[in-house]
Amino acid sequence: MSGIELAVSTVIFALRPDAEGRLVLSLPLVRRIREPFEGRWALPGGAADAGESLADTAARKLAETTGLAPSYLEQLYAFGEPDRSPTGRVVSVVYWALVHGDEADRALEGENVAWFPADAHPALAFDHDLIVGYALWRLRTKLGYARIAHAFLGPTFTLAELRQVHELVLQKPLDPANFRRQIEASGAVVPTGERQTGGRHRPPKLYRYDTTIEPVDTGPLGAAGIR
Amino acid sequence: MSGIELAVSTVIFALRPDAEGRLVLSLPLVRRIREPFEGRWALPGGAADAGESLADTAARKLAETTGLAPSYLEQLYAFGEPDRSPTGRVVSVVYWALVHGDEADRALEGENVAWFPADAHPALAFDHDLIVGYALWRLRTKLGYARIAHAFLGPTFTLAELRQVHELVLQKPLDPANFRRQIEASGAVVPTGERQTGGRHRPPKLYRYDTTIEPVDTGPLGAAGIR
CATH class of the missing domain: 1.10.10.10 (Winged helix-like DNA-binding domain superfamily/Winged helix DNA-binding domain)
Known part of the structure; x- marks a missing residue:
């Protein structure tokens, strides 16, 4: 063992209506209930599981924390800078997912799970601001040449x-x-x-x-x- | 700890002359000197290091096994299927690298390190055939729209x-x-x-x-x- 913890997190995008009913590109975040970064919002995720593929872990954590089943799920990047967690070395394999609007309407919400506009969310725990920025860039780039819009649409x-x-x-x-x-x-x-x-x-x-x-x-x- | 071992491997490409002096897209491989897959060729790499970024580990392992310094190094994918190693769960963060021809000429070679044509190498250990196939696809796709040819050229x-x-x-x-x-x-x-x-x-x-x-x-x- 190398003393490195392996985690899986997911950036989820959906088009959701705001308070005025206008659709906005949005993502669900989870509020941390323990240190480090207690009280800060973060991407849904958790420790990798030895018996499961990384993609299966990503989908399972997603379902557990938000109730969502993605229509598109793809690996984004493995984030592994030595100083990205204050409590030890954690490498996070990050996925990004798209969900249909009607699926997003069924998402769990509560005190510690909420949706935010993708471009106007609070400062996140760890390096999750960097991760969300990278996922947004990937989504915008990919929309230009790949057929992923239907993952929002059906x-x-x-x-x-x-x-x-x-x-x-x-x-x-x-x-x-x-x-x-x-x-x-x-x-x-x-x-x-x-x-x-x-x-x-x-x-x-x-x-x-x-x-x-x-x-x-x-x-x-x-x-x-x-x- | 999750019981998951984290490894870093790299697919390295260079244009190297074959026996007749024709340039061929080639990659260096390392022969395994212990089980599993003893005697089979594999990608250079090894266990991740808790104090180093993943990219730094990739570059260091590359230097240790092949003597090469890459002119281009980019993360390819994290491979994490539960059954990809017969001796336990290993997640490999794989990088791909390009090296200049004159740098490739200085590469270490020996009984257990050798260059092979990218499209005609022996069957590799673990899922490394799949990984090389993916890296080749990424290289060919990327050559069409990104400026990476100069990493071969200077x-x-x-x-x-x-x-x-x-x-x-x-x-x-x-x-x-x-x-x-x-x-x-x-x-x-x-x-x-x-x-x-x-x-x-x-x-x-x-x-x-x-x-x-x-x-x-x-x-x-x-x-x-x-x-």
Whole structure:
């Protein structure tokens, strides 16, 4: 044994309505109930388990602390600077996860579990501010070339819904006509032939990702799972 | 303590001449001198050290086993399936590294350290075949959008040298005129105003990467180091 403790933590993103009902890119945090950093907010996680894969531990800790099942879960990075914990050497293998909005609505909340805007959360314990910053950068980069928006949305979506995901994650308005042209030119989405149900005279068309095209970023390992 | 051992290993790539003098994308491997997998080749590495960052451990193990100092070192992935070692639970944080050709020439070699073609090495110990496959995929993907070719080449290079790196890594011939157009259109390289020294009547122009453009893939963490 090397005297190094191994932990697993997860940065979870979902689009959640704020007090005025506007959707905001948000993440759940857990308040620490013991030292070090007692009372500070931190990422959900805990010690690695000898009998479980790292991804399974990440998903289990997520379920235990927040009640959430992710629609996308991928390893982000192993953080291992010697001074990142004041009580001894801890290496944290960090995952990032996306959850659907309706799943996020079912999340546990309470005195010690709460959602915060991804760009406006309190200063976190340990090096978790750095970790959240890195996860946000990865999400924004990946949204540009990988098909992960549906992990916020579900299997079918309108182009307006897809554009809204991009706008909320990138935090800037996108021109609807330009967005439609870019998405259509990329060939990434295809019409399902159906329209959204609802009271409108001409409800918008539903699209899905074209599963016949390989996503560009699937390595031999792929993501831990897209469910 | 969780009963989990933490290890650090590195996949190192360099362009090395084969027996006929042709450059080949190659990696150094270390022969295991004890069980499990005694006699099988494996990636250089060893147990993590409680007082050192993971990247520092990766660089130190690299130097100890192969004598190499990398020009590029980046974390690849933390491999942690419960059954990946027959003698207990080991989580390996794996780095990948690139070394210049002249540095690779200085590498230690012997009965238990040798270079192999990246695509034609013996079956490796543990899950190291999977790890090398993932590192190769990362290298090939990254060569397309990030400025890592110079980690094989040094600070200045001719377009023919840069094309050769791409050809050797991607293992396919590239049309010189198309390659030149794509590289020039990308704006990634700029002429230094100098020409390669040598006996030729019109020696080729030297280029360098344009350091005023942010590489697209530098997250808040960046690579562990480009030296």
